[in-house]
Amino acid sequence: MSKTIAPGKVGGLEKTGFLGFSCSTNIAYNFKSLYYLTFLTMVLHIPVLTATVMLTIGTVWDAVNDPLIALFCANHSFKNGEKVRPYALWCCVPWAATIILLFVNFHITQSWTIVISVLIYFIFEALYTFLCMPYNTLAALATKDDAERKSINAFRSLGSCIGSGIGSVAIVPMVKLFGGLQDHKIINESDSKALILTAVSMGVICIAGSLFHYFTSKERVVSEPEEKTDKISLVTAYKMLFGCKSWILNMCYIICYGITQALIMQNVNYYASFVLGSSGLATPILAGYLVVAIITSITAPMIDAKLGRKNTMLLAVAVIVIGKLPFIIAPETIVTVIINAVTVGFGSTVAFIMFNTNRNNITDVVAAQNNRRIDTLIAGGDNLISKLAEAAAIQLMGVVLATVGFDSAAEVQNAASVTAIEAFLGWVPAVITLVEILFILKLDIPGELKKAQEKKASAELSGK
Numbered sequence: 001m002s003k004t005i006a007p008g009k010v011g012g013l014e015k016t017g018f019l020g021f022s023c024s025t026n027i028a029y030n031f032k033s034l035y036y037l038t039f040l041t042m043v044l045h046i047p048v049l050t051a052t053v054m055l056t057i058g059t060v061w062d063a064v065n066d067p068l069i070a071l072f073c074a075n076h077s078f079k080n081g082e083k084v085r086p087y088a089l090w091c092c093v094p095w096a097a098t099i100i101l102l103f104v105n106f107h108i109t110q111s112w113t114i115v116i117s118v119l120i121y122f123i124f125e126a127l128y129t130f131l132c133m134p135y136n137t138l139a140a141l142a143t144k145d146d147a148e149r150k151s152i153n154a155f156r157s158l159g160s161c162i163g164s165g166i167g168s169v170a171i172v173p174m175v176k177l178f179g180g181l182q183d184h185k186i187i188n189e190s191d192s193k194a195l196i197l198t199a200v201s202m203g204v205i206c207i208a209g210s211l212f213h214y215f216t217s218k219e220r221v222v223s224e225p226e227e228k229t230d231k232i233s234l235v236t237a238y239k240m241l242f243g244c245k246s247w248i249l250n251m252c253y254i255i256c257y258g259i260t261q262a263l264i265m266q267n268v269n270y271y272a273s274f275v276l277g278s279s280g281l282a283t284p285i286l287a288g289y290l291v292v293a294i295i296t297s298i299t300a301p302m303i304d305a306k307l308g309r310k311n312t313m314l315l316a317v318a319v320i321v322i323g324k325l326p327f328i329i330a331p332e333t334i335v336t337v338i339i340n341a342v343t344v345g346f347g348s349t350v351a352f353i354m355f356n357t358n359r360n361n362i363t364d365v366v367a368a369q370n371n372r373r374i375d376t377l378i379a380g381g382d383n384l385i386s387k388l389a390e391a392a393a394i395q396l397m398g399v400v401l402a403t404v405g406f407d408s409a410a411e412v413q414n415a416a417s418v419t420a421i422e423a424f425l426g427w428v429p430a431v432i433t434l435v436e437i438l439f440i441l442k443l444d445i446p447g448e449l450k451k452a453q454e455k456k457a458s459a460e461l462s463g464k
Contacts, residue, residue, distance in 0.1 A: 051408075067384045164293070250445075271337070313351065
């Protein structure tokens, strides 16, 4: 058994590799999140309720495969002894291929289009899990130093912001570059080829980012000699997770974050198209979000060092809610939606860095409580439940839009549809964000870790 390498600094090139991976995968995933529902409804002309059912099924599958793939990763090692890093090498090309397939118009019957689209979506989500689940745990395996983990997650967040920008702000210009949106303001069937070429471009970038991360990263933290290394069952793993109060509270925090992000991402293009009158107006909204998110990715570790973890998380909640108030009052003006976007950019970026650093620290808590590391299952476990919540939110959104008479084929929507779209960007995520306060106030990872370490030391002393 190799001994654990002492905690230490992680080099700038390695952190940049984390940034590159996050950037490249977010290019693809945010492109999918922002435009796939639009593609299904406005290019393939699938009814909105059917389309959201498709997304819900895909999200449920993504949720279910998370702990299964995490369990596989936890119980298997590569020939070089590594647990997670090589997935970036082996999964990037197949995943890039599914990004392209998602945006293919096969020109077949709608029934077969739905079936094939769901199957492709299933493969897309499974490969995404194999690619990103190990990546989510690598910060915990790169070092045991909390400051370095926080720094890695800040680089990850910065990469996520840059990727989100390329995958959202740059989409309309890229679609136009490839011959789309030439004589119309809203994406439609004539833009199919341009969307595919855009997806191809992003797939190539995704492959490059994954390979850069693979060749610059290292796994340094391994199991202690006295820790258990035998294979673990899913039932046993979940008993360990639910035995950790910090994991439960952080999971609830992630659920709130995931639901609000899902609602915002699925509705921002509908808002630009049907409230502001042009798909292209999503660009300045997302640009405002992006600029603030990039700045926040750089400054969040400093804010955390100054205010402390809990106060930083509470600050993020306050900024999001305050920023939504002008939008809730006057939702049809570009100024209030930009204010909404930039405050969400700050709050969601802080939340992303904090809950991922929490995850990294929770791996140490669970290891101290159970005498074994289950790094991949920390993220895989809470992803199952949080993504089921996101799926329910997306499905509820589809039901609401269908009930109020949303028509994806129409360039102008009825008043009830517009009100629903505005609500999904305004007061609904505001209320959910406020709920986060309950979980933040009860979260005490250092306290739980100290208690587990003291109990472990006492047991070892008694054993002697």
